Structure formats: structure tokens, C-alpha cells
Amino acid sequence: MKLLVTGGAGYIGSVVATQLVEAGHAVTVLDDLSTGHADAVPAGASFVEGSIAEPGDLTGFHAVLHFAARSLVGESVAHPGRYWANNLGGTLALLDAMRGSGVGRIVFSSTAAVYGEPEHIPIRETDPTRPDNPYGASKVAVDTALSTFAELYGLAAVSLRYFNVAGAYGAARERHHPETHLIPNLFKVAQGERDSISLFGTDYPTPDGTCVRDYVHVADLARAHLLALDACIPGRHLIYNLGNGTGFSNQEVIDVCREVTGHPIPVVTAPRRDGDTAVLVASSEKIQRDLGWKPEHTTLRSIITDAWTAVR
Numbered sequence: 636m637k638l639l640v641t642g643g644a645g646y647i648g649s650v651v652a653t654q655l656v657e658a659g660h661a662v663t664v665l666d667d668l669s670t671g672h673a674d675a676v677p678a679g680a681s682f683v684e685g686s687i688a689e690p691g692d693l694t695g696f697h698a699v700l701h702f703a704a705r706s707l708v709g710e711s712v713a714h715p716g717r718y719w720a721n722n723l724g725g726t727l728a729l730l731d732a733m734r735g736s737g738v739g740r741i742v743f744s745s746t747a748a749v750y751g752e753p754e755h756i757p758i759r760e761t762d763p764t765r766p767d768n769p770y771g772a773s774k775v776a777v778d779t780a781l782s783t784f785a786e787l788y789g790l791a792a793v794s795l796r797y798f799n800v801a802g803a804y805g806a807a808r809e810r811h812h813p814e815t816h817l818i819p820n821l822f823k824v825a826q827g828e829r830d831s832i833s834l835f836g837t838d839y840p841t842p843d844g845t846c847v848r849d850y851v852h853v854a855d856l857a858r859a860h861l862l863a864l865d866a867c868i869p870g871r872h873l874i875y876n877l878g879n880g881t882g883f884s885n886q887e888v889i890d891v892c893r894e895v896t897g898h899p900i901p902v903v904t905a906p907r908r909d910g911d912t913a914v915l916v917a918s919s920e921k922i923q924r925d926l927g928w929k930p931e932h933t934t935l936r937s938i939i940t941d942a943w944t945a946v947r
């Protein structure tokens with residue numbers, strides 16, 4: 636198939652683009668490089684530097700895999716307009732271009748941030764979406780648009796709601812600026828780029844007092860997109876959670892990073908951050924049942940080892 640990957644120069648998008656090329660698809664990456672890296676576009680894929688707000692004529696493409704979005708919670712609170720304009724406005728422009736060009740399939744990169752404070756663990760797709768920041772709210776709005784386009788225009792859409800994505804796929808790794816994720820920041824300490832890491836809150840109602848999160852390997856996550864592409868059904872909008880199904884505490888992540896890197900990684904204890912939930916773990920039973928997806932990299936050590944190998 637001829638496929639358009641928006642945001643395919645970013646961390647997750649580039650891994651998906653790589654797996655699509657490996658599967659024999661003709662891939663074009665569309666990215667404005669505001670957060671992506673041109674050298675992340677896989678060999679064998681075409682690259683167009685541009686914005687989803689002006690995607691141009693998409694005639695000839697069979698489907699779109701959509702990753703282009705702003706994704707920093709803090710920035711979304713400080714500058715909500717940017718998130719509504721890019722994440723929702725840009726996606727609406729993309730959907731209109733798809734409809735005008737006869738492209739009927741889309742796989743959308745969504746987030747666990749749509750759920751906000753969960754009512755129970757693990758989180759299921761049927762749980763209410765109550766985002767507590769503009770980033771999550773913009774993703775819910777896109778889901779609403781996808782459902783509407785499916786109902787009115789026969790669009791075939793799948794939304795994949797990610798939990799914490801980590802690991803690496805070959806040389807493809809996390810390269811965010813600024814970096815807000817725990818594992819790459821721990822690596823910065825191990826590499827001498829930071830003196831220590833801050834541990835926000837040690838008094839949560841968890842076994843060791845630190846927050847618990849669901850980490851899924853980026854290679855497993857990417858594989859789910861290829862399955863979702865084949866699962867698109869005209870006139871329907873399907874939604875699936877993507878997670879490991881196992882929670883790992885911040886302290887566990889720190890301990891494993893120390894072991895893998897061989898560095899002591901000093902930690903400074905800090906107060907809780909507003910909005911941090913004690914436990915966030917996904918139920919991925921639905922995608923396992925419907926599409927046969929199952930994570931292959933289930934241990935924290937394997938996820939962190941792959942990530943560390945890619946940055947050394």
C-alpha cells in the first residue's frame with residue numbers, strides 16, 4: 636500500500652514508518668520538523684517537509700497513519716491555543732484533504748491522557764474520558780471528529796491510546812527537546828549531562844510510595860499500528876488501549892536504570908506534582924482479543940536495555 640505517515644520524523648512515528656517500510660509498503664513521511672528529526676526518517680521512505688494544516692493533494696494514498704501533534708502536558712496548559720490549533724485544527728485539515736482525495740483509512744496516535752483521573756485500574760476503553768489538560772482534551776476532540784467522519788462519510792478509523800512508551804528500535808530513540816520523560820532523563824544523569832534526577836513524591840498509596848506507570852516498548856507499540864491498519868472498517872471508528880498491562884513504579888525504573896547503565900544516578904526527593912496520579916495501568920485485553928496484538932517486550936529490564944543501547 637501507499638501510505639502517508641504524518642509526524643514520521645518523530646520518535647514513535649519513525650519507528651512505525653520503519654516497520655511499514657520493512658513490511659513492503661510505499662511510505663511517505665510528512666513532518667514539519669518542529670519536534671522531529673530528518674535523520675529519523677527511515678531509508679526507503681520519501682520525505683516531505685510540511686504541515687498537516689496544508690497536506691496538499693493526497694490522491695493515490697491508501698491510508699494515513701497520523702502522529703503529528705504537540706504532546707507536552709505542561710506546554711498545553713501554558714499555551715492551549717497551540718494545542719487546539721495543531722492537534723484539532725491540523726487534524727481537521729488533514730481529514731478534509733483525505734476526504735477530497737478519496738483516502739478512506741486512518742490510524743490515529745492518541746493517548747492515555749484522555750482518561751484523566753481514572754475511576755479504577757486497569758483502565759479500559761469504556762471508561763469515561765475526562766482529560767485534565769488541553770493536550771488530552773485535544774485528543775478527545777479528534778476522536779469525536781473521527782467518529783463523526785466515520786458516521787457521515789464512511790471513514791475507516793482506528794485510535795490507539797498509548798500509555799508510557801519507551802525503548803528503542805534500532806537507532807530510533809527518544810530525542811525530545813525539552814526532555815520530560817523519566818527514562819531518557821535518567822540516562823542524561825548516567826551520561827554526565829545532569830547531576831541528579833528529581834523523584835516527585837514518595838508517599839503515594841503504592842508498594843514503594845512512588846507513582847506506578849505502564850511502560851510499553853516502542854517496537855510492540857509500532858506493531859499494533861500495522862495490525863490496526865488492516866483492521867480499519869469503513870463507517871466505523873475503533874478505539875484501543877496500548878499498554879504492557881503491568882505497572883512499574885518510578886523507584887523501580889530508577890533501580891533498573893542504575894543496573895543497566897552501571898551508574899549510581901543520584902536522586903533528589905521532591906514534593907508531589909499537581910496532577911500526578913498514583914497508578915496508571917492499561918487494560919489491553921480488547922486489542923489482544925480483536926487484533927491478536929500482544930506485547931513481546933514485557934520486562935522493564937528489556938525495555939530499558941534497548942533504550943540504553945540506542946543512546947550509547
